[in-house]
Structures are given as C-alpha cells and as structure tokens.
Amino acid sequence: MTAPRVEVECACCGGTGLHQGRALCHACYQWHHENGTLHKYPQLHTWLETLARIADFAELRGRGLSVRRASAALGVTARSGQRYEQRLKARQAVTS
Structure with a gap:
C-alpha cells in the first residue's frame, strides 16, 4: 500500500x-x-523524528501506559501507536 x-x-x-x-x-x-x-533544497529527515517518537513511545509503554494512551500522549493516532508497537516487538524478536 x-x-x-x-x-x-x-x-x-x-x-x-x-x-x-x-x-x-x-x-x-x-x-x-x-x-x-x-x-x-536539503533533504528533510523526518524519519529521525519518527525514531525519536518510537523511543518516547517505548518509554511510555515501559511505564505501563496502554498503546492507545501512549499514542495520545505523543499526539499520534492509535494506528501509529500500533505500528510503533509492532516495530518494538520486531526489534525485541531480533535481539532475543
């Protein structure tokens, strides 16, 4: 897609x-x-902002917030939060 x-x-x-x-x-x-x-016209490195948001998301999840609440705290959609969660789980699977 x-x-x-x-x-x-x-x-x-x-x-x-x-x-x-x-x-x-x-x-x-x-x-x-x-x-x-x-x-x-320099390139816009928006992926750096995404990496920072994912790190913030991981911290919020580590504090016990749900995916939905962590997403709301970061000002992103619940769907983005689900994607961040999937990336974190994939990262954990690789390091395990």
Whole structure:
C-alpha cells in the first residue's frame, strides 16, 4: 500500500501542491532535478523524528501506559501507536 501524498507549501514557488520531496511540490522538484539544482533544497529527515517518537513511545509503554494512551500522549493516532508497537516487538524478536 502506498502512503497518501501530502499537500505542502512549496519551498520554491510558494504554491500549494502534492509533496514530492525536499519541501517541494512535484513540478518544482522535477524542474530542479532536471536542472541539477536540488542541492539548494536539503533533504528533510523526518524519519529521525519518527525514531525519536518510537523511543518516547517505548518509554511510555515501559511505564505501563496502554498503546492507545501512549499514542495520545505523543499526539499520534492509535494506528501509529500500533505500528510503533509492532516495530518494538520486531526489534525485541531480533535481539532475543
């Protein structure tokens, strides 16, 4: 299943469009890619934020909070909390 595309305010043109990467809309990303100027727009490392949230989630779960309550405390959906829980269990299975 593909992740839903998010609309962003483009860092280049200022318009609103579907996010392609580097805070650029699809058209601007393509233009900068073809013209070799993507380096002007650094990559967004949102996965680092996710890793930090998963660590916070693990701490909350360690304190005895349910998946739903830990998710609410982090401001994420219950489904995201379930995904974090699955990642933590998979990580434990590898280390066991």
